[in-house]
Amino acid sequence: MKLRESFYTRKDVLQVAHDLLGKVLVTRFNGVLTSGMIVETEAYAGEGDKASHASGGRRTARTEVMYARGGTAYVYLCYGIHHLFNVVTNAENVPHAVLIRGIEPLEGINDMLERRGKERLSSSLTAGPGALSRALGIHTAHSGTSLLGEELYIEDRGIKIAPADIVAGTRVGVAYAQEDALLPYRFSVKGNKYVSKGKGL
DNA sequence: CAAACGATTTTCT
DNA sequence: GAAAATCGTTTGG
Numbered sequence: 636m637k638l639r640e641s642f643y644t645r646k647d648v649l650q651v652a653h654d655l656l657g658k659v660l661v662t663r664f665n666g667v668l669t670s671g672m673i674v675e676t677e678a679y680a681g682e683g684d685k686a687s688h689a690s691g692g693r694r695t696a697r698t699e700v701m702y703a704r705g706g707t708a709y710v711y712l713c714y715g716i717h718h719l720f721n722v723v724t725n726a727e728n729v730p731h732a733v734l735i736r737g738i739e740p741l742e743g744i745n746d747m748l749e750r751r752g753k754e755r756l757s758s759s760l761t762a763g764p765g766a767l768s769r770a771l772g773i774h775t776a777h778s779g780t781s782l783l784g785e786e787l788y789i790e791d792r793g794i795k796i797a798p799a800d801i802v803a804g805t806r807v808g809v810a811y812a813q814e815d816a817l818l819p820y821r822f823s824v825k826g827n828k829y830v831s832k833g834k835g836l
Numbered sequence: 837c838a839a840a841c842g843a844t845t846t847t848c849t
Numbered sequence: 850g851a852a853a854a855t856c857g858t859t860t861g862g
Binding site for chain 1: 854855856857858859
């Protein structure tokens with residue numbers, strides 16, 4: 636079943652990031668259904684987190700979406716090429732978000748392969764935030780989209796990840812955030828091959 | 837108005 | 850394993 640707004644509006648972004656593991660991210664653009672199980676996430680704890688775009692209360696046209704209420708999609712373009720998909724959490728005006736870093740393909744694999752220009756299924760299809768966004772057809776135009784609608788949402792299919800299989804580690808690509816880069820804000824499913832190969836962990 | 841940089845991926849050595 | 854690609858957002862003049 637589709638996750639309700641109350642799942643996203645909880646105040647503990649780390650808890651939401653943790654709970655998203657094993658959930659299924661679904662997109663249905665132009666009638667094409669593609670989905671995958673979330674195996675890796677990272678939490679960005681808003682104003683007090685130097686690694687967050689909203690660090691220090693920064694609020695610009697781009698980050699405005701992060702200040703929306705939980706259950707909104709925040710898509711950001713990185714390095715001019717990659718679309719990174721985030722889930723906004725917490726209440727309105729609290730810029731917390733969870734970056735989805737890796738999923739395991741479930742449905743619409745052929746469509747995902749086509750979007751990525753690949754022939755066969757391999758772990759690189761959806762391992763990594765930019766890669767999975769492209770496979771699912773998510774781009775910056777979807778920033779601000781509600782996750783409670785019919786085109787883009789997250790489902791709970793009863794998949795349970797054993798606590799022993801959940802690994803917490805440091806985030807990737809945020810070395811500039813100094814001491815905050817060492818926080819254990821990254822969660823992944825142990826041993827899953829669709830977990831991105833970031834540094835550390 | 838101009839310059840620098842980045843929550844990454846891909847490709848080449 | 851290392852370096853390049855590439856452009857919107859942010860920051861400084």
